[in-house]
Amino acid sequence: MTTNESFMQRNYFLLRRLHSLTGVMPIGVFLLFHLTTNASIVWGMLDSREGATALERGVRTFQAEVDFIHSTPFLLLVEVFGLWLPIAFHSLLGVYYARTGRPNTGAYPYQANWRYTLQRTSGYIGILFIFYHVATLRWGWTWMVPGGVEWKHNFAASTMAQILRGGDEWTAAGAAVSAAYFVCVSMLVFHFANGLWTSAITWGLTISARAQKQWGYVCAGVGAALMLAGWASVLGFATIDPVKAREIELRHAAGKGGAAEVLPAPKP
Amino acid sequence: MNNGTPTASKPRSAARSITVRIKRCDGPGKPARFESFKVPVEPGANIISVLQWIAAHPTTDGGQRTTPPVWDSGCLEEVCGACTMVINGKVRQSCSALIDDLAPAEGDTITLEPMTKFPVMRDLMVDRSRLFHNLRRVKAWVPIDGTYNQGSGPRESPEKQEVRYTLSTCMSCGCCLEACPQFTPEPDPAAWNTSFIGAHAISQARLFNLHDTGKELATQRLDALSGPGGVSDCGNAQNCVKVCPKKIPLTESIAAMGRAVTLHGVKRFFGVKD
Amino acid sequence: MADKRVIVVGGGLAGLAATVRITESGLPVDLFSVVPVKRSHSVCAQGGINACNEVARQQGYSEYEHFDETIYGGDFLADQPPVFEMTHFAPKIIDLLDRMGVPFNRTPEGFRDLRLFGGSLYKRTHFAGATTGQQLLYALDEQVRRREDEGRVTKYEHWEFLRPIIEGQGDQARCVGIVAQDLRTMQIRAFRAEAVVMATGGCGLVFGKSTNSIVCTGAAAARCYRHGVWYANGEFIQVHPTAIPGADKCRLMSESARGEGGRVWVPRRQSDTRHPNDIPAGERWYFLEEKYPKYGNLVPRDIATREIFKVCMDGMGVGGGNQVYLDLTHLPASTLHKLDGILEIYSKFVGDDPHKVPMKIFPAVHYSMGGLWTRHVPKADHRGLEPGNPGQMMTNIGGLYAFGEVNFAYHGANRLGANALLSCIFDGLFCGQSVANFVRDNAPTGATPQALLDAAVADESARQDRLIRGPEGGGSDPNDNAYLIAREMGEEMTAASTVVKTAARLQQALTKIAALKARYARLRLDDTAMWTNQSLAFARATGDMLLLAESILLTGLARKESRGSHYREDFPDRNDADFLRTSVSKFDAAGGTHQLSYQEVDTALVKPRVRNYGKVESTAKSAAPARQPALT
Known part of the structure; x- marks a missing residue:
């Protein structure tokens, strides 16, 4: 314990700054890409060049995005070192730092103070959510998913829709998962946008009250756009019909040279 | 003898009475209790004049004779920083807390509590030694050779003077610390050097780093602000700047010191001297 | 020199400046203050600090002019060599403060700006916004914090000075330490020192509501007075016009x-x-x-x-x-x-x-020109003081000094605006050197018997016990309450002894003070706790304020002339023949009486002249009936 403490003390500044840095890069940047990619289920529908129906355009666009990601060489290595470790680092230190504060919005209900408190709350919730999200979708811990659906990267939209519904049809547990996704994604987007704002103060990029305010508008803009993307993703996946989406994905796979053998067995 | 007491032009309520609830505590570690007093107030009265009245008439509204409450005060014109307390849940200077604003109607209640971030000595009086200790952590002084005559100091533009003057009006009242969610009670003086230093000290570090001679100690100040309890511990709740009675741009100071420790850290990482 | 120490009582500008200078000469300082020194009353000074500078000089101003203004402003009651020294030393003080980082207002080119102030036709007042005292106090507070960090100063904040400890009598009397009380634990103990500097400010609270801070009771000065230190020109109280x-x-x-x-x-x-x-x-x-x-x-x-x-x-x-x-x-x-x-x-x-x-x-009560009597050692030609002479601003007790507002030395019968900050820092720096030299030239106090110190502590403890317990049957009347007694004293003193005084009114006030003293003797405290007992501290100070009030009234009654702030309606003119003299009160502890005597004023440099600031009689006189106003 003492060695841990002295390590923390010795490298205090470095760790603090790495915590701030990892929040923006790579985690924040990843969130940016992740949500815009996911939102392709909606913005793909707006792309008139592909497919016949809106659903088809959405599902195909999203599948293409996922395929592109999965074509990355050494994907696991990139994930582990570029994402999971930074997230674990940011989370662990975040909890450690957050525990040093005593929120007091009751006595001082100022907007910035609410954001301070929410930053910590959203951090805690975000950690639980990210763990659930990665465990269920990446590591295949399907026992945590209502309906036991496993996400497949080559049936990206349809399996996601199943997970958010609890199967091909809506279930109460599925609705709860959808709601949780909606709330948690919103929290994470807030966490990122507000973190982007505070990091500029931490690093001393915005000094004057005016600069802080204006950077605040920028961060609020980024946050709003990301929030839209996040909501679009969740609502997009939750509202598409998994069965129809699966058909589109099958055609998409066939068009690319076929991956039909990984088609999940229809649920009884 | 007192004919024609000056009155202010602002219309004010006539003499009336209010209830003042005071959180009392006989000493460190002793249990706290509330006592209420019914106090007649004149127009223009403030918390201090009310406390002075209670001290002279220490009988609770239940008719119980009690000890005069203990509180800290000094100049009574909001320049010495002594009379900080928590009034109706918010920290502020009690001298500038006017009864007509806080309890405008007959019978209104005002609640007085000591600050929560410092050890209570008795009643409303706390021990703010840690606040002053933190000024030592950032070496908040100009390292002059001595007081013998050596000619004048450095010339300075009015713009820079304006910035330094504003920072230099910090009266160490502790409002910024009381309102800060990151500044938490620390009864053990041995831990003061690694617990959060607070907005006031960060701002003082900026003040002295701005001065031509003061910046001779900039490296040491930035070392202190880089370490545990330094500027990185700020959580940007920005309550400090909201409650500062002197309107000191504390959050700007925090950002400015954030930049300074960033550069300092980078230079140190590459072995470059400041 | 290792075990030699100096005690400074009071952490305002004078005390801090003295602390800095004395530590600089190698002596450790124990600094006592009832408040954290950064909250001392100097923080309230607003307007500025006077000193001749180059710009003023080229307009015809000079240090001598500053000296003359101060003497004229003080209606010729100030001894001239100390004022001469102070005004000629002033530019060095500004330079020093500038080096310490005081954010003086600047001209566009970056030089220190100046403003006009009362009693002068030249701009010669340096300032930092309208909180100059605060800025100067902070600069010195920072320098003392630095020395505290270096282990050269030990601060005793929230400690109250109870009395000086004096060994020997008459010319041989020497201050060897103080008795002080920790206002938190209420512990009373003695502190030994080779020299003691009183820098405890004014006594505004004697007048109840004043511009002063809550700590400006004058009790520390009164406690010195009670123990044989002379008090001079107490009747000169400045009432600030605005x-x-x-x-x-x-x-x-x-x-x-x-x-x-x-x-x-x-x-x-x-x-x-x-x-x-x-x-x-x-x-x-x-x-x-x-x-x-x-x-x-x-x-x-x-x-x-x-x-x-x-x-x-x-x-x-x-x-x-x-x-x-x-x-x-x-x-x-x-x-x-x-x-x-x-x-x-x-x-x-x-x-x-x-x-x-x-x-x-x-107008409101603002400043005490009078204070503890101090000596000074002029140069042979009276143009200034002998630098470093141990006698500068020493009271009648050897090794006991008084700096700043608590002494009487610089402002005569009326202080000019922006001269107070100057006199405080001047005392600390210039006379601080005298303290260091006194310690160098005199035997350490190690030989002082411990019994003397113990007796002083026992005496103060006994006084305290009497105050808490009260006399037989004391405390039965709720009006026998220190807060109420102090308030009545303040109202009476303000009404009788501020802007306009008459013999009859002063006499009436003396009767009132006597009545208040009788009530004070019946005090019994509501709060008997031996922990952070504020009412005890206040009650004790009230007794000291009553003593000071009485002395102020008596000297005011005896000064049958009008001079500076002391205006006697029954003696409206200045009377140099009889009263161009310093009034000196000596307290006779045995009889409990004040003994008044007068000392010649050193007017070697400027001869007294008519002081009317070019007044012309107004024609716009109102025909309204006269009535009696009072300060509030």
């Missing part, structure tokens, strides 16, 4: 408001009820400008106060009350910006915006 009366205190509106162009006026028509902004210039009576065309609103404080007082007494005050306008509304924003510190005080406490409406002000 303050805002309040429920708890009177808040100062700096002279700098007038220095920057503020004008004092009342409506010419007595019953004019119009809003001040609706009263045209021709119907306003700028009585100071009219009566004193040369100095205008910047006549010295005693004169401005008496004029304002008189206007109100004649029923010409605003709304018929005790208030006149201090008008800044005509000044440009850039000028007002320099006064932000005080304008904020006005708007916070009164609720009106002084940028838009004239402020309503009235």
Whole structure:
């Protein structure tokens, strides 16, 4: 314990700054890409060049995005070192730092103070959510998913829709998962946008009250756009019909040279 | 003898009475209790004049004779920083807390509590030694050779003077610390050097780093602000700047010191001297 | 020198400057203060600090001129060599403060800016906004914190000075330490020292509501007086012309408001009820400008106060009350910006915006020109003091010094604005050297028997016990309460012994003080806790204030002339033949009586002349019936 403490003390500044840095890069940047990619289920529908129906355009666009990601060489290595470790680092230190504060919005209900408190709350919730999200979708811990659906990267939209519904049809547990996704994604987007704002103060990029305010508008803009993307993703996946989406994905796979053998067995 | 007491032009309520609830505590570690007093107030009265009245008439509204409450005060014109307390849940200077604003109607209640971030000595009086200790952590002084005559100091533009003057009006009242969610009670003086230093000290570090001679100690100040309890511990709740009675741009100071420790850290990482 | 120490009591400008200088000479200092030193009353000084500088010099001003103004402003009652030294030393003090980082206001090119102040026709006042005292105090506080960090200063904050410990008698008397009390644990103990510097400020609270801080009781000075230290010129109390009366205190509106162009006026028509902004210039009576065309609103404080007082007494005050306008509304924003510190005080406490409406002000007790008697050692030609001579600002007790407002040395019968900060720092720096040299030249106090120290502690403990327990049957009357006694004392002292005094009124006040002393003797404290007992500290101070009040009344009664701030309606003229003398009170502890004597004033350099600041008799006299106003 003492060695841990002295390590923390010795490298205090470095760790603090790495915590701030990892929040923006790579985690924040990843969130940016992740949500815009996911939102392709909606913005793909707006792309008139592909497919016949809106659903088809959405599902195909999203599948293409996922395929592109999965074509990355050494994907696991990139994930582990570029994402999971930074997230674990940011989370662990975040909890450690957050525990040093005593929120007091009751006595001082100022907007910035609410954001301070929410930053910590959203951090805690975000950690639980990210763990659930990665465990269920990446590591295949399907026992945590209502309906036991496993996400497949080559049936990206349809399996996601199943997970958010609890199967091909809506279930109460599925609705709860959808709601949780909606709330948690919103929290994470807030966490990122507000973190982007505070990091500029931490690093001393915005000094004057005016600069802080204006950077605040920028961060609020980024946050709003990301929030839209996040909501679009969740609502997009939750509202598409998994069965129809699966058909589109099958055609998409066939068009690319076929991956039909990984088609999940229809649920009884 | 007192004919024609000056009155202010602002219309004010006539003499009336209010209830003042005071959180009392006989000493460190002793249990706290509330006592209420019914106090007649004149127009223009403030918390201090009310406390002075209670001290002279220490009988609770239940008719119980009690000890005069203990509180800290000094100049009574909001320049010495002594009379900080928590009034109706918010920290502020009690001298500038006017009864007509806080309890405008007959019978209104005002609640007085000591600050929560410092050890209570008795009643409303706390021990703010840690606040002053933190000024030592950032070496908040100009390292002059001595007081013998050596000619004048450095010339300075009015713009820079304006910035330094504003920072230099910090009266160490502790409002910024009381309102800060990151500044938490620390009864053990041995831990003061690694617990959060607070907005006031960060701002003082900026003040002295701005001065031509003061910046001779900039490296040491930035070392202190880089370490545990330094500027990185700020959580940007920005309550400090909201409650500062002197309107000191504390959050700007925090950002400015954030930049300074960033550069300092980078230079140190590459072995470059400041 | 290792085990030699100096005690400084009081952490305002004088005490801190002394601490810095004494530690610089290698001696460790124990610094005692009832408040954290950063909260000392010097923080309240607003306007600035006087010193001749190059710009003023090239306009015909000089250090000598500053000296002459100070002497003239003080109505020739100040000994001239100390004032000469102080005014000639002043530019060095400004330079030093500048080096310490005081954010003095600057000219566009970056030089220190100057403002006009009372009693001078030249701009020679250096300033930092309208909180100059705060800025100077902080600069010195920082230097002391640095020395504390280096282990050269030990601070005893929240410790109260109870008495000096004096060994020997008469010429052989020497101060060997102090008795002090920890205001938290209530522990009383003795501290040994080779020399003790009293830098405990003024006694505004003797007058109840004043511009002073809550700690300015004068009790420390009274405790010295009780133990044989002489008190000089106590009757000279400065009443500042411009303050805002309040429920708890009177808040100062700096002279700098007038220095920057503020004008004092009342409506010419007595019953004019119009809003001040609706009263045209021709119907306003700028009585100071009219009566004193040369100095205008910047006549010295005693004169401005008496004029304002008189206007109100004649029923010409605003709304018929005790208030006149201090008008800044005509000044440009850039000028007002320099006064932000005080304008904020006005708007916070009164609720009106002084940028838009004239402020309503009235005089209030502000400063004590008198104080502990101190000696000085002039140069052979009387042009200044002998630097480093151990006698500078030493009281009649060897090794016991008095610096700053607590001594009587520099301001005669009336202090000029912006000279107080100067005298405090001058004492600390210039006379601080004397303390160091005294310690160097005298035997250490190690030989002092411990029994002497123990006896002093036992004596103070016994006094305290008497105060807590009270006499037989004491405390049965709720009016026998220190807070009420102090309030009545303040009201009586303000009414009887401030702007206008008469023998009859002073006598009446003496009777009242005697009655209050009798009530004080019956005190029994509600709070008997031996932990952070504020009422005990206040009750003890009340006894000391009563002693000081009595002495102030007696010397005022004996001074049958008018000079500076001391205006006797029954003796309206200055009487140099009989009273160009320092009044010196000595307390006879055995009989409990005050013994008054007089000392010649050293007027070697400037001969006393008529002091009227070019007054012309006003023609706009009101026919209103006279009435008796009172400070509030």
